[in-house]
Amino acid sequence: MQAEVDGKIIELSEAGWLNNLDEWSEALAVEIAKNEKIPEMTDEHWAIVNEAREYFEENGTVAEPRVFSKIMKQKYGKDRSSQKYIYSLFPTGLIKCANKVAGLPRPKGCS
Amino acid sequence: MADFDTPELKDYVEVPLPKAGVMEGSGPFIAKPQHQEALGFPGELVENWQEAAISKLADLTKKSRALQVFMDSCVKCGACTDKCHYYLGTTDPKNMPVARQDLLRSVYRYYLTPAGKVLSKFGMEKLIGARELTRDVLDEWHNYYHQCSECRRCSVFCPYGIDTAEVTMAGRDILDNIGMGQKYDNEIIGKVFTVGNNLGLPKPALADTLEGLEEEIEEDIEVPVKLPLDKKGADILLVTPSADFFAEPHVDGLIGYAKVFHQAGLNWTLSSHASEAANFGMFIGSYENMRRISLRIREAALELGVKRIVFGECGHAWRVAYSFLNTLAGPFDFLDPNYPVPQHILEVTHGLIKDGKLKLDPTENDHMTLTFHDSCNVARATRMGPKPGGQFTIPRDVIKSVCNNYYDMPADTIGEATYCCGGGGGLLTDDLMEVRVKGAMPRMQALKTVVEDNGVTHMAAICAICKTQFAKTLPYYGFTMDQIISVHQLVGDALVWDDYITEDAGDGDDASSGEQE
Numbered sequence: 001m002q003a004e005v006d007g008k009i010i011e012l013s014e015a016g017w018l019n020n021l022d023e024w025s026e027a028l029a030v031e032i033a034k035n036e037k038i039p040e041m042t043d044e045h046w047a048i049v050n051e052a053r054e055y056f057e058e059n060g061t062v063a064e065p066r067v068f069s070k071i072m073k074q075k076y077g078k079d080r081s082s083q084k085y086i087y088s089l090f091p092t093g094l095i096k097c098a099n100k101v102a103g104l105p106r107p108k109g110c111s
Numbered sequence: 112m113a114d115f116d117t118p119e120l121k122d123y124v125e126v127p128l129p130k131a132g133v134m135e136g137s138g139p140f141i142a143k144p145q146h147q148e149a150l151g152f153p154g155e156l157v158e159n160w161q162e163a164a165i166s167k168l169a170d171l172t173k174k175s176r177a178l179q180v181f182m183d184s185c186v187k188c189g190a191c192t193d194k195c196h197y198y199l200g201t202t203d204p205k206n207m208p209v210a211r212q213d214l215l216r217s218v219y220r221y222y223l224t225p226a227g228k229v230l231s232k233f234g235m236e237k238l239i240g241a242r243e244l245t246r247d248v249l250d251e252w253h254n255y256y257h258q259c260s261e262c263r264r265c266s267v268f269c270p271y272g273i274d275t276a277e278v279t280m281a282g283r284d285i286l287d288n289i290g291m292g293q294k295y296d297n298e299i300i301g302k303v304f305t306v307g308n309n310l311g312l313p314k315p316a317l318a319d320t321l322e323g324l325e326e327e328i329e330e331d332i333e334v335p336v337k338l339p340l341d342k343k344g345a346d347i348l349l350v351t352p353s354a355d356f357f358a359e360p361h362v363d364g365l366i367g368y369a370k371v372f373h374q375a376g377l378n379w380t381l382s383s384h385a386s387e388a389a390n391f392g393m394f395i396g397s398y399e400n401m402r403r404i405s406l407r408i409r410e411a412a413l414e415l416g417v418k419r420i421v422f423g424e425c426g427h428a429w430r431v432a433y434s435f436l437n438t439l440a441g442p443f444d445f446l447d448p449n450y451p452v453p454q455h456i457l458e459v460t461h462g463l464i465k466d467g468k469l470k471l472d473p474t475e476n477d478h479m480t481l482t483f484h485d486s487c488n489v490a491r492a493t494r495m496g497p498k499p500g501g502q503f504t505i506p507r508d509v510i511k512s513v514c515n516n517y518y519d520m521p522a523d524t525i526g527e528a529t530y531c532c533g534g535g536g537g538l539l540t541d542d543l544m545e546v547r548v549k550g551a552m553p554r555m556q557a558l559k560t561v562v563e564d565n566g567v568t569h570m571a572a573i574c575a576i577c578k579t580q581f582a583k584t585l586p587y588y589g590f591t592m593d594q595i596i597s598v599h600q601l602v603g604d605a606l607v608w609d610d611y612i613t614e615d616a617g618d619g620d621d622a623s624s625g626e627q628e
Contacts, residue, residue: 014542015541064357095357107357108298108299108302109352109354
């Protein structure tokens, strides 16, 4: 797959994941979100995307969903931290959807 | 990803009329050269692929008498046709096990039987159902050998005992060896070799995750349950699928194992070197890769000096462990002979419950009514405990010890005749979502029956693939993703800690004897 941002073609994997993580931009995130059937990126979407990216930068690996929920709880409170809440914004959850929009890699396997 | 219709659930599974070609297609993503080469396969389709494929098939039938018998002995009786969840869910006749096998069998007949060799000279190969290996046939292999989860339900009903899984494995092995592997499986096997597990979780990330879980458990029950990593001198090495560290509802199962070990006072550890029970080498029919993955467990056991190896909740891992581990990575003469090598976590928990070593309150699970999904590899390729059928009774005994409300799904959908979850055998990837959702239909049908008749609210499973597959496919059928849970979550939640005196987990293991070498 490919995405076009400001006239520039960016390579995505067959399933729509960003190949070169350095090419991520907010404009690209909006494009990937469209592929994931998220018509509009709201502030609540961005909060999750930014937290996911921050965790990845610090730890070199994507956050385990429970760890991520804890981080969200500390920063945004109980209402904005549950798995259910994350799924309500990103239809296939943190690992498969929010991280994809955030331009992060996917840990494959039985998950 | 193409859109598709989810099959409708009726009162029972109807055998559908075949609709030719509905699941035709290009199959799952093809492995990239780097994924292929890491496993010792050619990077891309080799130039002389036809010759190479036939020579590999000849080699496989020569090495495996079983495979040759499976190629020769089918009489097309049709007993298998309506036994496959992928046929029932997709209605594509090439998903009838006999027809799927015939994709390979027809080529075998053409090139490797005397009749085929003679008749093909006169263009009369059709008389014996033989076909030339063309590019179309090759694509068909790639497509339909990834619409089989190697679950072996059809084999139970085959009067000749033809093992479809072996045929599928042979098909995939040939594809790998001519440079046309499946991306998901091969990329994952490569991860095990480079990082230690399917998910590619490096040691620091794993340690961090385990520490987080310890905090979570202590907050919850106020007992300092530990999840040790690479602890030298531990008695038990727990090898569990890496999904247990990362995915829902798997993590709750891992927490359950830890609580059981803690309350029983067993001295255990996980290993960062063998942080994966799953062995996708089996799915692709590659003995060499299966062995390479298994050897990591031996290396970890020796390095840590453990006395026992216990496997967590993972279906095909238990098949590899129970049936093949000793020949792949044995001998295990350095382990304590008083315990089975290897042992299933349910055998451990079952034994502890029977011996009264766990304090349980099943009312803790009264908010749920349970049923149990027998995982295909556990059901049809392994056993638990000393008695035949233990793989069916032990999980149910454990669930009933920790839950008051339990009902089985209809008898022709469980036990030996269990339906696959639809995502087994290396198909648990998004590019096969249509196959997965449609293949889940018979299990969903059976679940619907007990939900409606008995008020079942949750289905428990003992396989990482089943759990992930159901978490993703339940919503397609009007259920919710959290209706699938780990058996050891039920155990963990039922454990009572009221008068539990915290002491260092250690020497409570009264049956262990002798120092390891």
